[in-house]
Amino acid sequence: MKRVAVILSGAGVYDGSEIHEAVLSLLALDRAGAKVQCFAPDQPQHHVINHLSGEVMHETRNVLVEAARIARGAIKPLSQARPEDFDAAVLPGGFGAAKNLCDFAFKGAECTVNAELQRFLAALAEARKPVGFICIAPAMIPRIYGKGAECTIGTDAQTAAALEAMGAVHQACPVNGVVVDATRRCLSTPAYMLAGSIKEAAEGIDALVAKVLALA
Amino acid sequence: MKRVAVILSGAGVYDGSEIHEAVLSLLALDRAGAKVQCFAPDQPQHHVINHLSGEVMHETRNVLVEAARIARGAIKPLSQARPEDFDAAVLPGGFGAAKNLCDFAFKGAECTVNAELQRFLAALAEARKPVGFICIAPAMIPRIYGKGAECTIGTDAQTAAALEAMGAVHQACPVNGVVVDATRRCLSTPAYMLAGSIKEAAEGIDALVAKVLALA
Numbered sequence: 001m002k003r004v005a006v007i008l009s010g011a012g013v014y015d016g017s018e019i020h021e022a023v024l025s026l027l028a029l030d031r032a033g034a035k036v037q038c039f040a041p042d043q044p045q046h047h048v049i050n051h052l053s054g055e056v057m058h059e060t061r062n063v064l065v066e067a068a069r070i071a072r073g074a075i076k077p078l079s080q081a082r083p084e085d086f087d088a089a090v091l092p093g094g095f096g097a098a099k100n101l102c103d104f105a106f107k108g109a110e111c112t113v114n115a116e117l118q119r120f121l122a123a124l125a126e127a128r129k130p131v132g133f134i135c136i137a138p139a140m141i142p143r144i145y146g147k148g149a150e151c152t153i154g155t156d157a158q159t160a161a162a163l164e165a166m167g168a169v170h171q172a173c174p175v176n177g178v179v180v181d182a183t184r185r186c187l188s189t190p191a192y193m194l195a196g197s198i199k200e201a202a203e204g205i206d207a208l209v210a211k212v213l214a215l216a
Numbered sequence: 217m218k219r220v221a222v223i224l225s226g227a228g229v230y231d232g233s234e235i236h237e238a239v240l241s242l243l244a245l246d247r248a249g250a251k252v253q254c255f256a257p258d259q260p261q262h263h264v265i266n267h268l269s270g271e272v273m274h275e276t277r278n279v280l281v282e283a284a285r286i287a288r289g290a291i292k293p294l295s296q297a298r299p300e301d302f303d304a305a306v307l308p309g310g311f312g313a314a315k316n317l318c319d320f321a322f323k324g325a326e327c328t329v330n331a332e333l334q335r336f337l338a339a340l341a342e343a344r345k346p347v348g349f350i351c352i353a354p355a356m357i358p359r360i361y362g363k364g365a366e367c368t369i370g371t372d373a374q375t376a377a378a379l380e381a382m383g384a385v386h387q388a389c390p391v392n393g394v395v396v397d398a399t400r401r402c403l404s405t406p407a408y409m410l411a412g413s414i415k416e417a418a419e420g421i422d423a424l425v426a427k428v429l430a431l432a
Contacts, residue, residue, distance in 0.1 A: 011227060011235070012285035019227070019286055023239040023414070030415040051284035052291065059275070068267035069228035070235055072408075075268065192288075198239070199246040 001035045002216045005081055005089040007117065008040040008067035009096030013192070014049035016063070018094030021134050021191050022070045024202050025090050028209035037086075038075040040067035041114055046099040063100045078116045083123035088216040090209065093135020093191055104139040109165035113143045130185040130215035132208045138188040142166035150181040154190030176203040178211050187211055217251045218432045221297055221305040223333065224256040224283035225312030229408070230265035232279070234310030237350050237407050238286045240418050241306050244425035253302075254291040256283035257330055262315040279316050294332045299339035304432040306425065309351020309407055320355040325381035329359045346401040346431035348424045354404040358382035366397040370406030392419040394427055401431055 006025055010016020029036050042064040048057040068075045091097060098105035102113040113121075121144045124131055133141060138151040139162070147167035153159045160170040171179045175194040180187050189204035222241055226232020245252050258280040264273040284291045307313060314321035318329040329337075337360045340347055349357060354367040355378070363383035369375045376386040387395045391410040396403050405420035 013288050016285075018288075019235060020239050020242070020288070023236055024243070026236070027240070027414050027418060030413050031418075050281055051287075051289050052281045054289070065266055065268045069232075071267075072229050072234075072236070073267050073270070197246050198243050202243060202247075 001033060002087045002213050003085060004029055004034045004036050005086045006036055006038045007078065007089060007091045007101065008038055008070055008075065009094065009100040010045050010063050010066045011069040012049070012051050013094045014051055014054070015045055015047060015099065016066055016094055016096035017070060017092050018135060018192055019070060020198050020201055021092040021094065021205060024205045025092050025134065025209060028206050029090065032209060032213050034213060038067065038071040039078045039081045040064040040075060041100065041116060042077040042079065043100070063096070078120065081120045083120055083127060086124070086129065088130045088212050089121065089124055090132040090212060091134060091137040093137045095136070097135070097137040098139055102140050102143070104136070108162045111139065111143070113140050118143065125184065128185055130187060130212045132212040133186065133188045134205060134208065135191040135193050139163060141186055141188065142168040145181070145184045145186055149184050149186060150179055151186065151188045152179040152190060154193035156193060175200045176207065178204065178208045180211060185215055217249060218303045218429050219301060220245055220250045220252050221302045222252055222254045223294065223305060223307045223317065224254055224286055224291065225310065225316040226261050226279050226282045227285040228265070228267050229310045230267055230270070231261055231263060231315065232282055232310055232312035233286060233308050234351060234408055235286060236414050236417055237308040237310065237421060240421045241308050241350065241425060244422050245306065248425060248429050250429060254283065254287040255294045255297045256280040256291060257316065257332060258293040258295065259316070279312070294336065297336045299336055299343060302340070302345065304346045304428050305337065305340055306348040306428060307350060307353040309353045311352070313351070313353040314355055318356050318359070320352070324378045327355065327359070329356050334359065341400065344401055346403060346428045348428040349402065349404045350421060350424065351407040351409050355379060357402055357404065358384040361397070361400045361402055365400050365402060366395055367402065367404045368395040368406060370409035372409060391416045392423065394420065394424045396427060403427055
């Protein structure tokens with residue numbers, strides 16, 4: 001049984017994990033027989049967005065506590081994620097990946113990755129354990145894997161240019177496709193960077209999870 | 217194209233819609249080619265639960281605003297749900313269904329259903345349009361369909377007894393099964409009342425959605 005860490009960043013597309021992408025990842029992993037453990041950083045969210053109006057709400061929420069909603073409580077602080085306990089990892093997208101797991105949403109090509117996550121993912125990379133990045137989460141790939149890593153965020157030219165400025169080799173990819181850097185064992189799929197509906201997001205995520213597990 | 221209303225009650229198993237059940241419902245409906253519109257009541261949640269600790273958080277959240285996280289913002293107030301615009305409805309579970317859509321979690325067999333929801337579902341029942349109830353949401357069936365309605369909440373004896381006290385005819389049902397009251401066109405499946413994992417919840421929800429759409 002493959003052991004997979006799923007890294008969440010809150011619960012909601014505008015300030016946390018994209019909920020559909022997170023649930024579709026958990027579904028694909030469970031159907032494939034993987035043993036999943038969810039993690040999230042125990043820290044305040046960058047901010048809280050009213051998902052009805054799109055406006056900032058003047059309150060504070062914790063990334064781990066909100067991510068626990070997606071995990072039905074079965075989640076641990078990212079600081080407890082030990083690379084030796086896992087065969088692979090999957091990172092759903094949503095703005096939380098670019099606001100709470102790194103600061104790509106604000107700093108673009110100047111972004112840095114959460115230190116606990118950088119440590120965990122760098123250790124998986126060093127051990128050649130596969131990691132799947134969904135939606136905007138591939139923005140972290142150049143910081144983890146260094147120059148030359150192949151990845152996709154779909155087809156958005158501006159976002160792709162920011163990744164290339166960090167040293168990534170961006171490949172345009174349809175919503176049902178997966179870009180695999182076989183050398184580095186990092187994989188990516190666009191999901192809601194391109195998806196027009198949940199079934200489209202599911203196609204790419206199902207394909208990504210299958211490839212991640214095949215490499216694990 | 218079948219038009220289906222999905223009624224949400226927040227975002228999180230302990231105080232809102234069970235997120236997996238809601239997303240799995242949206243996935244099954246989208247894959248079947250249905251046109252979905254999400255709704256939720258524009259009212260305060262009964263309370264807010266920290267999904268990591270299980271404790272009450274001393275803050276206020278709005279059911280519609282939190283449900284918008286699951287719907288990626290594409291949601292309307294339940295007061296705007298017009299029965300004539302839909303061929304069917306689906307109600308995911310989670311404690312929100314029993315705390316925000318009705319008060320079954322607190323009053324058991326003495327519960328009442330949110331007035332807007334009662335009006336909407338009673339009109340669908342009158343028009344013989346099918347409605348699918350997931351997990352604990354079937355607790356509302358006796359209030360909508362009256363005495364003799366067949367339904368399931370899985371196998372929990374105490375919950376089943378409360379439904380029977382309201383006049384329902386409870387049938388024990390496995391996690392991958394669906395109880396269909398063909399006369400009233402109300403359908404139910406246990407999902408996380410019984411599911412040990414997300415793929416088990418998906419089995420029952422996929423089956424429920426297929427049967428709802430077949431009757432629509």
